[in-house]
Amino acid sequence: MSPRDLVGFAFAAVLQNRRRSALSLLGVVIGVVAVLSLTAIGEGALRYVTNQFASLGSSIINVSPGKNETTGGMPHGIGGVPNDLTLRDAMVLERRIPSVRAAIPVSISTETVSFRERARRAPIVGATREFERLQRLDLAMGSFLPESEIDRGAAVVVLGHKVARELFDEANPLGNAIRIGSWRMRVIGVLQERGQQLGLDVDEVAFIPVASGMRMANKSSVSRIMLELWPRSDQDRVIERVKELLIERHDEEDFTCVSQDAVLESLSSILGILTLVVAGIASISLAVAGIGIMNVMLVSVSERRDEVGLLKALGASRRQILTIFLLEAALLSSAGGLLGLVVGTALVYVGNLTYPAVDIVAPLWAVGAVVALSLGVGIVFGVLPAWRASRLDPVAALQGN
Amino acid sequence: MARRRVDFTDLMRLSSGALVGHPLRSALSMLGIAIGVAAVIMLTSLGEGTRKYMVSQFSEFGTNVLSIQPGKRKTSGVPNAFRGTQQKLTIDDAEALGRVPMFETVTPSALGQARVEGGGRGRSVFVHGVTADFPDVMKFTVRQGSFIPPGDPRRGGSVAVLGPQLKRELFGDANALGEFVRIAGSRLRVIGVMEPKGQVLGMDIDDAAYIPVATAMRIFNLEELQEINVVFRHEGQTEEAIEVVREILIDRHRGEEDFTIISQTEMLAVFGRVMDVVTFGVAVIAAISLLVGSIGIFTMMWISVGERVSEIGLMRAVGATARQIQIVFLTEAILLTMMGGLSGLLVGLVATVAIRIGIPGFPAGAPIEYVAAALGVSAVAGLLSGVGPARRAAELEPVEALRTE
Numbered sequence: 156m157s158p159r160d161l162v163g164f165a166f167a168a169v170l171q172n173r174r175r176s177a178l179s180l181l182g183v184v185i186g187v188v189a190v191l192s193l194t195a196i197g198e199g200a201l202r203y204v205t206n207q208f209a210s211l212g213s214s215i216i217n218v219s220p221g222k223n224e225t226t227g228g229m230p231h232g233i234g235g236v237p238n239d240l241t242l243r244d245a246m247v248l249e250r251r252i253p254s255v256r257a258a259i260p261v262s263i264s265t266e267t268v269s270f271r272e273r274a275r276r277a278p279i280v281g282a283t284r285e286f287e288r289l290q291r292l293d294l295a296m297g298s299f300l301p302e303s304e305i306d307r308g309a310a311v312v313v314l315g316h317k318v319a320r321e322l323f324d325e326a327n328p329l330g331n332a333i334r335i336g337s338w339r340m341r342v343i344g345v346l347q348e349r350g351q352q353l354g355l356d357v358d359e360v361a362f363i364p365v366a367s368g369m370r371m372a373n374k375s376s377v378s379r380i381m382l383e384l385w386p387r388s389d390q391d392r393v394i395e396r397v398k399e400l401l402i403e404r405h406d407e408e409d410f411t412c413v414s415q416d417a418v419l420e421s422l423s424s425i426l427g428i429l430t431l432v433v434a435g436i437a438s439i440s441l442a443v444a445g446i447g448i449m450n451v452m453l454v455s456v457s458e459r460r461d462e463v464g465l466l467k468a469l470g471a472s473r474r475q476i477l478t479i480f481l482l483e484a485a486l487l488s489s490a491g492g493l494l495g496l497v498v499g500t501a502l503v504y505v506g507n508l509t510y511p512a513v514d515i516v517a518p519l520w521a522v523g524a525v526v527a528l529s530l531g532v533g534i535v536f537g538v539l540p541a542w543r544a545s546r547l548d549p550v551a552a553l554q555g556n
Numbered sequence: 557m558a559r560r561r562v563d564f565t566d567l568m569r570l571s572s573g574a575l576v577g578h579p580l581r582s583a584l585s586m587l588g589i590a591i592g593v594a595a596v597i598m599l600t601s602l603g604e605g606t607r608k609y610m611v612s613q614f615s616e617f618g619t620n621v622l623s624i625q626p627g628k629r630k631t632s633g634v635p636n637a638f639r640g641t642q643q644k645l646t647i648d649d650a651e652a653l654g655r656v657p658m659f660e661t662v663t664p665s666a667l668g669q670a671r672v673e674g675g676g677r678g679r680s681v682f683v684h685g686v687t688a689d690f691p692d693v694m695k696f697t698v699r700q701g702s703f704i705p706p707g708d709p710r711r712g713g714s715v716a717v718l719g720p721q722l723k724r725e726l727f728g729d730a731n732a733l734g735e736f737v738r739i740a741g742s743r744l745r746v747i748g749v750m751e752p753k754g755q756v757l758g759m760d761i762d763d764a765a766y767i768p769v770a771t772a773m774r775i776f777n778l779e780e781l782q783e784i785n786v787v788f789r790h791e792g793q794t795e796e797a798i799e800v801v802r803e804i805l806i807d808r809h810r811g812e813e814d815f816t817i818i819s820q821t822e823m824l825a826v827f828g829r830v831m832d833v834v835t836f837g838v839a840v841i842a843a844i845s846l847l848v849g850s851i852g853i854f855t856m857m858w859i860s861v862g863e864r865v866s867e868i869g870l871m872r873a874v875g876a877t878a879r880q881i882q883i884v885f886l887t888e889a890i891l892l893t894m895m896g897g898l899s900g901l902l903v904g905l906v907a908t909v910a911i912r913i914g915i916p917g918f919p920a921g922a923p924i925e926y927v928a929a930a931l932g933v934s935a936v937a938g939l940l941s942g943v944g945p946a947r948r949a950a951e952l953e954p955v956e957a958l959r960t961e
Contacts, residue, residue: 178855182848189844221669222680237670237740237776265627373779407671408680433841439595440845443588447852450584454859 161475165482168455169490179451180491182444183532187495187525188502189437191517195503197430199515201423206514208419214390215289215415218248218397219379222409236409239376242306242366244401248380252396254388257285260305260377262368266336268361270322277318278360279335281308281368281377289383292357297329297344300364308367313344317358335361336371390414434521438528445488445532452484452540463544464552476545484537485530492529496522568887575891578860585856586896588849589934593900594907595842596930597922601908603835605920607828612919614824616695620660622786622797623818624805644780645815647709647769652804653786658797660787661689664709664769668776672718672765674737674746675727681719682764683739685712685772691750693785694761701733701748704768712770717748721762739765740775794819839926843933850893850937857889857945865952872954882950889942890935897934901927 169176220240242260249258262281267274286292287299299313312333319328319342328342340363349357365377384393394412402408456463463476499517506515575582626645650664666685671678684690688706691697703717716737723732723746732746744767752762772778788797798817806813861868868881904922911920 175855175859178851178858182851185844185848185851189841193841236668239777375777409669409671433838436595436599436838436841437844439591439842440848443591443845443848443852446584446588446591447848447855450581450852450856451859453581453584454856454863 161479161482164479165486168459168483169486172455175451175454176487179444179448179487180494182447183441183488183491183529184495184498186438186441186444187492187529188499189440190434190525190528191495191499191521192502192506193433193437194430194521195499195506195515195517197426197433198518198521199506199513201426201430202514202516203512204422204426205419208415214384214386214388216382216384216390216393216397217379217413217415218244218382218401219411219413220376220409222411237407238405238409239374240380240410241376242369244404245377245380246305247400247404248382248397251400252382252393254384254393254396255382256385257283257289257383259283259285259289259381259383260365261286261379261381262365262372262374263378264368264372264374266371268318268322268333268335270331270333273322275318275321277315279368279371280360280362281365281371282362283365285383286362286381289381290357293347293349295345295347296327297342299344300362301343303364306366308364308370310338310340310367311343311363312340313346313362314342315346315356315358315360315362316348318361319345335363338367338371340367390416441528441532444491445536448484448487448533449536449540451487452480452537453543455483456480456540456544459544460547460552463547464549467547467549468553473545476547477541480541480544481534481537484541485533488533488536489526489530492526495529496525499525572888572891575888581856582892585849585853585892586899588852589846589893589896589937590900590903592842592846592849593897593930593934594903595845596839597901597904597927598907598911599838599842600835600926601904601911601920601922603831603838604923604926605911605918607831607835608919608921609917610827610831611824614820614827619794619820619824620788620791620797621693621820622788622794622801624784624786624801625782625816625818626780627814627816645784646780649805649808650709650781650784652808653784653801656800656804658788658790658793658800660789661692661785662787663687663689663693663785664781665690665783665785666769666772666776666778666780667782668740668772668778670740670776672716672722672726672737672739674735675730675732677726679722679725679763681722683772683776684764684766685769685776686766687769690766693787694753696753696761697751698748699751701746703748704766709768710770712768712772712774714742714744714771715747715768716744717750717766718746719750719760719762719764719766720752721760722765723749725763737765739767742771742775744771794821835923835926839929843930846930846933846937849896850934850941853889853892853938854941854944856892857885857942858948860888861885861945861949864949866958868949868952869954869956869958872952873958878950881952882946885946885949886939886942889946890938893934893938893941894931897931900934901931904930 218240220236222236240260245258245260249255259282264279264281265276266279268277268279269275280286282300283305284300284302287294292299294313295316297313301309301311303309312335314322314328314333322328322333323331328345330342332339332341334340346357363371369375369377382393382397384390394414397412398408401410466476466479503515503517624645647664650662653659654662663686665687668683668685669680670683671680672683686704687709688704691703698717699720701717704715705713716739718726718732718737726732726737727735732749735746736743737746738744750762750766754760754762769781773781786797786801788794798819801817802813805815809815871881871884872878904927908920908922911918
C-alpha cells in the first residue's frame with residue numbers, strides 16, 4: 156500500500172461516518188477554544204500591565220521609608236522608622252549619583268478640596284516639577300508645578316481633569332483660589348483627561364509642591380522618593396549607591412528600594428502562573444475529548460474487522476494497519492484542533508472589539524501548544540484502537556459476524 | 557400473535573446488558589465524566605480550604621474586635637497607600653473610647669520598624685508600641701517574665717518584651733530577662749519573652765519587639781497612632797459598636813470622619829466574596845470537561861443505537877412500545893453518567909483527603925453545593941445525551957429495523 160492509499164483510507168473512514176466524526180471533533184474544538192480564550196485573556200492582562208509600565212518610559216526606582224523584606228509590590232511604608240525620608244535625602248541622592256536624572260520626593264495625603272459651595276475629597280500628591288515628565292502628564296491648560304527650591308512650598312495647585320470639572324463645571328479654573336483642607340491654593344494648571352493608570356488615577360488627583368504637601372499633612376517624612384534614571388543606567392548599581400548614601404545618613408537601613416522593573420517582574424510572574432494554571436485546568440477537557448476519540452476509534456475498529464482482514468489478506472503489514480488507524484485518529488483530533496483555532500480566534504477578535512482597552516491576544520506558545528496537544532491527543536488515544544486493529548487475525552476477521 | 561408485555565426487569569436487563577456487553581466502551585464513557593467531576597471537586601475543595609483557613613485565622617481573635625485606623629478610605633477593608641489625615645488618631649481618642657462600658661478593652665498601637673540590637677547582635681524587625689492589654693486582644697501569652705505593665709499609656713517606660721524568634725536570634729539560649737536592647741538609639745530593659753505563636757494574618761508576631769506605646773511614639777517620633785483595637789463585650793454587636801466608635805470620634809475630630817473602622821466580620825465578608833468568585837470561576841472552567849464528557853456519551857449512545865437496530869426491531873416485534881424503547885436507552889445513558897459521576901466523586905474525595913494528609917492544618921473540603929452540582933450536572937448530561945439517541949431508537953420502524961443486517 157502506498158502512503159497515498161493509507162491517507163485516502165483514513166480520510167474515507169472519517170468522512171463515511173460524518174455525524175460520529177463531527178461529534179468526536181466537537182469535544183476537541185471545545186477544549187481548544189477554552190484553552191485559547193483563557194490564555195488570551197491572561198496574555199491580555201499581562202500586556203496591559205506591561206504597557207502601563209512601559210508608558211512611564213524611563214526606568215524608575217522607588218525609595219520608601221520602612222524596611223520591607225519582600226521584593227516586588229509597593230511597600231506601604233507601614234509604621235514609623237527611626238529616621239524619616241526627607242527632602243534633603245532626595246537632594247543628596249540627586250546630587251551624588253550621576254545616573255539619577257531627577258530625585259522626586261512625593262508626599263501623599265487625602266484632603267477635602269473645595270471651591271465656593273462645592274467640595275469633594277481627593278488624594279493630594281505633593282511633588283516637584285519633574286513629576287510631569289516622569290509620569291508623562293499632559294496639561295489641558297496652564298502649567299505644571301513651578302521650578303523652585305525643593306523645600307519651598309508655593310501655594311499653587313494643579314488639578315486632575317475630573318476634580319477640575321467637579322469644582323468648576325465648564326468655567327475656567329485658572330487663577331482661582333481653592334481651599335485644600337484649611338489652606339488656600341491658586342490653580343495654575345489643569346491636566347488632560349487620562350483615565351486609570353496603575354495605582355494612581357490622575358484624573359482624581361490634585362498636585363501641589365511637595366513642601367506644601369508635607370506641611371499640610373504635618374509630616375516630616377515624604378511618602379516616597381522616585382528616582383528617574385538616565386536611559387541605559389545600571390539599575391542595580393544605582394540601588395547599591397542609594398543604599399550606601401542613605402545608610403550613611405541614617406546609620407541603618409530603614410528604607411526600601413524597589414526598581415520599577417522588579418515590580419513589573421513579580422507582577423508578570425504572578426500573572427503568568429495564573430494563566431498557566433487556568434490553561435491547565437481547561438486542558439483537562441482536551442484529555443476528556445481524547446477519551447471520546449478513543450472510544451469512537453474502538454467502535455470504528457470493531458466495525459471494520461472484515462475490512463482489516465481483507466487488507467491483511469492482501470498483504471498489508473501490521474505496521475500499515477496501525478498507521479491507517481493512527482492517521483484516522485490524528486485526522487479527527489487535528490481537524491478538531493484547527494476548527495477550535497478558528498473559533499477561538501474569532502472569539503478573541505470579538506473580545507477585542509468589546510474591550511478595546513485591553514489587548515487580548517492568544518500567545519504564540521498557546522497556539523502552538525494547542526495544535527500540538529490536539530494532534531498528540533489523537534495519536535495517544537488512537538494507539539490502543541490501532542494496536543487492536545493491527546493484531547486482528549486475518550482469517551478470524553474475515554470469518555467474523 | 558399474542559403480545560407479551562415487556563416488563564421493567566426486562567428493560568433493566570436490556571439497559572445494563574448493553575453496558576456490560578461493551579465493558580471497555582462503557583468504562584471509557586464513564587471515565588470522561590469521572591475526570592470532569594473529580595476535577596470540579598478537587599478544585600473547589602482547594603478553594604474552600606483556602607477560605608476556611610483564612611476564616612480560622614481571622615476568628616482566632618474572635619469576631620468582637622474592631623480596628624480603627626487613621627484616614628478615610630473608600631476601599632472595603634483593604635488598606636491602600638493613600639494615607640493622609642487631618643486629625644490624628646491619638647492616645648486621648650483611645651482613652652475616650654475606653655470609657656464606654658460596652659468596650660472590654662481598647663488598645664492603642666503605634667508601629668515602627670528598626671534594628672533591635674542586643675547580645676552583641678542586631679536584627680531589623682517590626683517594633684509594636686502597645687499597652688498592657690495587647691496580649692488579650694491578640695490571644696497570645698507571655699512565656700517568661702511579664703508583659704508591659706498597666707498604667708498611664710502616655711508615660712512609656714524604657715522596657716521591651718521580645719518575640720521568641722527575635723529573642724533567639726539575639727540571645728540564643730541565654731537568658732534575656734534583665735538584659736538591655738537598643739532600639740533606634742534608646743536603651744530598653746527586656747522584661748519578658750512571648751510564647752511562640754507563628755504567623756497571624758501574614759504578620760510574623762514572633763519576630764518582633766513590643767514596647768510601651770508612648771515609648772514607641774517618642775523614639776520613632778510619631779505624632780499619631782497606627783491603629784486602635786477595640787474589643788467589645790458581646791459578639792454580634794458589631795453594628796452598634798461601629799456606631800458608638802464613629803459618634804465618639806467624629807465628635808472629637810470636629811465633625812470629620814477622617815478614620816476607617818474595620819470589623820472582622822467585614823474583612824471576612826470581603827475575603828469570602830473574593831474566594832467565592834475564584835472558586836466559581838475555577839469550577840466553571842473544570843465543568844467544560846463535563847460538557848465534553850457528555851458529548852462523548854452522546855456519541856457512544858448514538859453509535860450504540862445504530863448497532864442495535866435489529867435488537868430494537870425484535871423488541872418492538874415482541875410488544876415493547878416506542879416509549880419503553882426510549883426508556884431503555886435513556887436509562888442506559890443515565891446509568892453511564894451517574895456511574896461516571898459517582899466514581900469521579902470518589903476520586904475527588906480521596907484526593908481531598910490526600911491533600912488534608914499532605915498539608916496538615918489546611919482544611920480542604922469540597923463544598924456540598926458543588927458536589928451536588930457536579931453530580932446533578934452529570935445526571936442532566938446523561939439525560940440530554942440520552943434523549944436524542946433514545947428518540948432515534950424509538951422512532952425506528954419495527955419492520956424496517958428487523959430487515960437491516
